Amino acid sequence: MSRQNTVLAIATPVFFLVLWELAALLGLIDTRFFPAPSSIARTGVNLVQDGVLLESLAVTLRTLMVGLIVGNVIGTVVGVSMGLIRPLRASLDPLLSGLYTVPKLAILPLLLLMLGLGEMPRVIVVAIGSFFIAWISMIEATMGIAHGYLETAESLELTRSQRLRLVIFPAVLPEYFVGLRIAVGNAVLLIVGVEFVMGGSGIGSMIWNSWQIFATERMYAGIVCVGLLGYVLTKLVKMIARVAVPWSPKSTSRRR
């Protein structure tokens, strides 16, 4: 069953790629817009070889990681605290819920106005987006902890720090990783958007510039690269989650 799934998972995209390649070869599609996969790959290899692609990727990845980590850490702390402390929730929830719906890219001009053209506004946009996702998933997770778990902790007379460490953190950990996965995808989206607008040497601007100079292959190579970036990061989070949440029934049944 699972092997069949793997075969299907690989065969389906391969099938479409072959179809695409054939269509391009036979002139059924306009190769100005849809260059053959093989020529995209060739361009990609060239870009890797002259170092352009990896350099852009490194630039993008750095901004993304800094923003993601900063936003995620702050969002997690704020979310868990608000979930635990009612007055904090009462005072901050309406404000944050209101801000939550503002599209994060929409504040970029404001940040540019305040901070100028440096690295900072990019990081902050990613951080804000990551903050909100961590915040909302952690406040929900914390408030959703089964009352019985907390009552047991009280009955065992755990200290405040024991309660946090032994009960509350592990109870919200699975949802933390779900949130983190969503945040990763969202962060890739934001950084690419920011680079479209602000230029620079990241992978987003590479895609945008390729459009302007009509280097379609290069554009596709960039798109694939961004896609892979998101995929690899998400996969990484999943792997960490599997190690960090060893009690989840799914992973134990897989082990059996």
Added chain:
Amino acid sequence: MTTAHTNTMHTEVGSLEVTDSSARQIKATIRDVSKVYRGRTQVPALDNVDAHIYDGEFLTIVGPSGCGKSTLLRMINGLQRPSEGAVEISKSSTDRPLTSMVFQDYSVYPWMNVFDNVSLGLARSGLPKPEKHSRVRVWLDRLDLGKFESAYPSELSGGMLQRVAIARALVAEPEILLMDEPFAALDAQLRRRLQEELLEIVGDAGRTVVFVTHSLEEAILLGDRVLVMSARPGRIVDSVDIPFDRPRDPELRKSPEFRDLEERLWLMLKEHATATA
């Protein structure tokens, strides 16, 4: 009006208070306790409950659903405060917790393995680590959990989980062990096995246990005394002594005396089963 939940050192066990050798030492007193839950509506849960818990006795509590049995246990455990009245427990040792509770469910943490779950019972004990570990091992073995100490709860059956909860409560050697329908979720067969195990564990050490159950049979088989409660708001209807010697054989259930007692308790419950508030 006393509203505090007081765990005062109000009698020392072994003090000179005992004049009659047959008199039982009082371990805890529930003094005119009433409880009203204040939410959108006011729910009176307990109404002037007055009872003693004697040292070393196995006290079982039966009563209609929602009559405040769990509320009463929570108050003894210090999880809730009485709206009126007080719970007083006499402390006889400084290094044992006063009470520990076995809940019906949600008490075994899925993110800890069996060993760590049981160790939690000693989280506040201040014992050195090796001592903690050896005490945990003792109780794991007594409850047949030795082989599962590194298993996660998701890998265990319901009966195993309840054993973990019991081991965790017992490892702390509480002065009073509180059990809130600990076997209610188990099937009949498993229930019997755990009842027998509990009889064994309790039989040897003269532990003080307060055990809430829906099953009259369970109440009689396990208890030295049964408290019968009325429908909500709960009051104490009667206290019935169970005359059977220990160690008790579970076959006791089949004796006519057992059946008579069960019938008597059942009639009592029936009479007070309709809510008065």
